[in-house]
Amino acid sequence: MKLTILGCHSATPRDNARPTAQILEMKGHLFLIDCGEGTQMALRKNRIKFARIKHIFISHLHGDHVYGLIGLISTFCLLSRDSELTIYGPKGIKELILIQLKLAKVYTAFDLRFRESVENIPQLLLEDDSLTVTTIPLEHRVFTHGFLFQEKPGDRRLDIVACEEYGVDQAYYRKVKQGHDVTLDNGEVIANEELTMDGDKPKSYAFCSDTVYKEDIVPQITGVTALYHESTFLKAHENLCDRTKHSTAEQAATIALKAKVGTLILGHYSSRYGDYELFRSEAREVFENSELAMDGKVFEFSNPKL
Template sequence: MKFEVTILGSSSATPIFNRNPTAQVLNINERLYLVDCGEGTQQQMLRSEIKSSRIDHIFISHLHGDHYLGLIGLVSSLHLNGRVKPLKLYGPAPLMEIMELQFKYSDTKLNYPIEFRATDPSKAEVILDNHDITVETIPLDHRIATTGFLFKQKKRLRKVIKEKVEALHIPVEHYPALKRGEHFKTPDGKLHHNHELTIDSERPKCYAFCSDTIYNEQYFKQIEDVDLLYHEATFLHNMLDRANKTFHTTAWQAGQVALQVRAKALLIGHFSARYKNLNELLDEARNVFPNTELAIEGSTFEVGEDFV
């Protein structure tokens, strides 16, 4: 099952050096999920050939402008382009008030409904549960209420071994039972065990999006053994005092998080505008956690794949 992340924005605070504020699109089994929606997200979708009409779920981590100021434009464009199906929006409780104020003073009445679910920054909770995944909030520690998001694949049914079931002339209508783990008995009474006829599906994978946060071990337990961790790395560690003052994380600390939670791979992003060359941030994180990559815009990463 496809599970990949495309980076649309990786800058903190302001667009700079061809970097846009935070936004990512997850493709999970050909369903698209938008995580944060900074300024310029629509343009970045066009550049990455991502159809915004395919997005049915949008997750906003917090209400600093670099994480949601592109939202009203995207929602309005979907309206102008004739969307009628519901859009599910998840974010801090005041987000819907902000949206409704925009609609009020622009005299906009959307053609489609927004189904809003407020996130609770004080606790982890499942906010989405569908056929493919569950999504949990990750309580983070920033200057204002902030959550990350943990995307977990669900275990798929077993896979039928086509040549074996066909050789036994097993009826197609029995395949669902085989996929659920049941055995098969032929008309003459011979029992064929399920493990002879099917193989196990792939191990479910998970992706953790850790938006703006100071280094705080309170969220480590929840993201243990994650396949791919996105973690903010706003500053180099020589600016630790600045990171602490603004409730952000350094690249060295991001590497420490990945190491301690036993992540399989680490993506760092949310880079300060002071860094034109991002390689020094990458080197610092890799000194702690070698399997690290930069969240460069336009790049797509497969969850579960190593970088090095």
Template sequence: MKVKILGCYAATPRTITNPTSQVLEIKNKMFLIDCGEGTQVQLRKHKIKFSQIEHVFISHLHGDHFFGLIGLISTFMLLGREKDLHIYGPKGIKEAILLLLKLGNAYTSYNLFFHELTSKESEVIFEDEKVRVTTIPLKHRVYTNGYLFEEINKERKLNINAILNYDIDKVYYNKIKYGGDITLEDGRVIPNSELSFDPEVAKSYAFCSDTIYDEEIVPIIKNVTVLYHESTFLETESHLAEKTMHTTAKQAANIAKLAEVKNLLLGHYSTRYGNIELFRTEANEIFDTVLLADDGLEFEF
């Protein structure tokens, strides 16, 4: 599981920082999470192929989280994209994007599917044989969701030594991977537990950006491998966090502790701070495994 940070600063883009956008690679699938201004430039800079992006998840309709989307959609069109593109986000995102395309008399050459969200309860919005995506309702100035990405590990690991010992043909390997017992020619039934090992522990990634401190999300993100949580402010500006409905590094660390996550990844920093290490220092007072997002960094778990 890899996370590539394209941008992780709050509010406005600068020459040295970018607003929120990141790419999650999980089970060989690529998901774009938020699409702040400049996202397509960052994708090019970090050599991420546009064709690999088939699903885009937008947390909310504040500009620093989706103003880059119309540009990305338009570039896909200019490059002759044929693959479908699925966009998940708050109700209104379809109207906003299609209006801009209409006014520019520019329509996509590929299928564009919008999955608009309105529920204030957690819900599964995407699932295939490898990955499940669930919303994390957040509390911000507008309707906002975080997203929980979970691996689906159904395949068991083959115990090759045992399989060879029983002289089992390769045509049965797939059956073993999915939990099946094997009947030998002499009638003996070999239980799957002798022929395979349990699957790897499934990894998970929770993206929580732009929210007040809210312990209601803890049950949803319990025990995740990585929690990305906004930390716009330090405790010295907690009054601003409350006023703007954001979170401090200390508060994010407390959520990580309550949820017993494995790793806390901080981001969405206010640009008022000259040194983001201050966020790690503050969070470490409560939670040990603290990582700092920064533009261009990649984390592998």
């Protein structure tokens, strides 16, 4: 699982501070999460192939999370894209994009699909053989949800010594890894647990975009490998959170602590602050494994064992 931060700042884009956008690489997929202004430039800078992006997830319709999307779609058209593209987001995302394409007389040669969400409850958006993507209900000034990306359990690991001792033919190894028991020639049934060991622990990533402190998301994201949680303000400006519907670094860390996540990644910093290390310091007083999102930063997560 690999996460590339394309942008992680709030409000307006600046020379060295792009608004929110991320690329999550997981089980062969390349997911684009939010698409603030300048996203396609950041994609080029980080040498990410446009053609590999087949699913785009938009958390809400504020400009610093979506204004780069029409430009990216237009570029897809100019590059003669022909593969399907699905955009997931709140109700209104389809109208927002299609009206711009219509007025600009831009026509897509590829199949452009939309999956809009209207309910403030977790909804399954995408599922294949290897992973699922589900919405995380959040609370902001407009309808907003985050996204939970979860790998499905993979194959178990063969205990070669045990297989040889029981005389299991190699032709059955694949089925054994998939969890099947084995029946020997003499009719004896060998339980799968005798022949295998736990495989890699499935990884997961929770993206919690703009939101107030919302403790009721904890059960849904408990135990995730990594959590991105907005931290627009420091504790000194916590009084602004209710009005703007944002969170502090301390509040993000409190969510991470309660959810027992592996790593907390902070982002969406207000431009009022010049020293981002203040966010990490504040968060680490509550949750030690807190890291800063920075434009261009890459996080890679290995395969922990069960």
